Amino acid sequence: MSEDVSDQYLVDAAPTAFLHRGIYLLPCGHHVTADYLRAWCQYLLEQGQSRFTCPRFSKSRNKTCGAVLPYQSICQRARLTAEQQTKFEEILGALAAATLCDYKHCPGCHSNVERANPNNLCVHCTVCSAKRAKPFYFCWQCVREWKGPLYNASKCENEGCRPRQQESSSPSRLVLCKPEYKRQMLRNEQDDIYPSLDKSPSRKRLALLINNINFKHLEVRMGAEKDEENMARLLKDLGYDVVLLRNLTAKGMDTAIADFSKREEHVQSDSCFVVIMSHGGPTGICGVSYRKQNDNEKDMFCTNKIFDHLNTPNCPGLRDKPKIILIQSCRGHEEGSVDVHDSVPDNTRKEHREKDFCCLRSCTPNTVSYRHPRRGSAFFQEVVEIFYNHAHKNDIEELFRKVLKKFKETHPDQMPCKERTTLSKKFYLFPGL
């Protein structure tokens, strides 16, 4: 289902939206599962985008398709429930209002004034300027005559003019790295350290976060929102744009990771994170339709696929760059304290096909992972805490060792597990730089 279809096929097949087994054909000719399409559109909405685009990788054009999808075709193919559709329409309506009706009543003449530059709070009123025979400006934020220097983006100098509360306004707890430390490390370690791009508009770090919360046949993962919030914030603080997708099937996860691996941004990045949160078992990570009947498992995602999609031949954009994978899920029903099973990393692949990976899983094989209904999982709570406090001076493997040490000391029933690590150099995050 990852192939591009020819134009001929597109024309022939376009009228039939439904193909088979929950896989749909989009107007652009790409195939997609309903869960992935729904999660992708939800992500776009949360990014403040009011246009839906195709998330699939186009082989013929060697880039993300990006074709604009009509709302009707989303509703039809993403199989939105009535409730989801109402929510979608509400957000869409608000977004449209915000973009289309970007005008306010001028405090001088009460006429509607449109804002030419959305990044400038200082707005010029032509009516007042003509009447007064001198330029009249007002503040888009407090809607009073402008005071102070023009072209001040965040506030004017009227008393009480404040920027609206941003969603993530709480200061980051991330301890930042000092530029001298980075310079010194790069000089001392040289070839033993992964190249790190400095913060700039041309650096485009991407992270993928998949969070399965609601399942058809399994219990809701209470506390998963907290994990999602904490990890998304940490990744943003570390300079990654987070693609956040919720409630995917195994097929949806597979396609989402495949598309993510082809994103053009990776070429301008120095690393990537893939974070997956779900229920799980010895054979893999559960999709939202997971079901087990007579030892026959349906909708189980095999973690090998993450490594396949991001390996050197399939993901040239991340060649020689560290790819960090974090997985929170159970891997069986045993408690970590009685676990005697050794984890055997799958090293059957040639080294150069698969390299520069580091994967930390929330527990050892066959054991359970614990999650608090309000605080989130023990795993992500500790990961976030250790990254915030130590990423400015430790490389990723030392950070992971600290996570393991924390579990050894304080969580007797669970032990995270580093797997399939093929980092040949040290990976420093150099937070803030």
Ligand SMILES: [Zn+2]
């Ligand atoms: Zn497409």
Ligand SMILES: [Zn+2]
């Ligand atoms: Zn006016």
Ligand SMILES: [Zn+2]
């Ligand atoms: Zn103001």
